Amino acid sequence: MTIVINIVVSVIAMILLQLLGMVVFNWMTPYRDMEELKKGNVAVALALGGKFLGTAIILGVSAFTNTSILHMILWFAVGYVCLVASYWIFELVTPGFKISDQLKQGNVAVGTLLCLVFIGMAFAVSSLII
Numbered sequence: 001m002t003i004v005i006n007i008v009v010s011v012i013a014m015i016l017l018q019l020l021g022m023v024v025f026n027w028m029t030p031y032r033d034m035e036e037l038k039k040g041n042v043a044v045a046l047a048l049g050g051k052f053l054g055t056a057i058i059l060g061v062s063a064f065t066n067t068s069i070l071h072m073i074l075w076f077a078v079g080y081v082c083l084v085a086s087y088w089i090f091e092l093v094t095p096g097f098k099i100s101d102q103l104k105q106g107n108v109a110v111g112t113l114l115c116l117v118f119i120g121m122a123f124a125v126s127s128l129i130i
Contacts, residue, residue: 013069014059017076021055022048024080028087031104043103043111050115054083054122061126079125086121090114 025048026033036044058079059072066072090113091099102110 010063010069010072013073014063017059017073018052018055021059021076021080021083022052024084025051025055028084029100029103031100036104041104041106043106043108046108046111046115047103047118050118051083053115054118055080057119057122057126058083058129061129065129075129079122079129082125083118083121086117087114090117 031044033044033048037048055076059076062072062075062079066075087099097110099110099114103114
């Protein structure tokens with residue numbers, strides 16, 4: 001029974017962390033992700049999917065490598081800060097345009113690249129989680 005309780009608590013913690021991560025990412029953008037998705041904005045969908053997959057990768061690895069929920073949360077926080085930092089670094093290395101503006105305009109190339117930046121960073125950061 002203890003195993004079942006641990007699994008249920010872990011799954012609930014993972015769902016809440018994933019939701020929290022998506023809410024924070026949503027606050028970072030000057031547009032509303034869900035509104036853009038309703039409009040069919042593929043660029044925003046790609047960026048949002050990359051954010052979701054990136055946070056899921058980090059969360060999955062932190063859950064797999066830690067037996068404590070507290071340690072899982074702490075490693076997820078470290079990985080999540082790296083994902084947020086990767087967004088701002090990507091913004092800095094593209095001085096010719098603003099990423100959020102390009103996404104809102106539906107620039108699929110920018111959305112795809114940002115998606116892959118999030119996924120790549122998630123894999124890189126996950127290799128550091130102990």
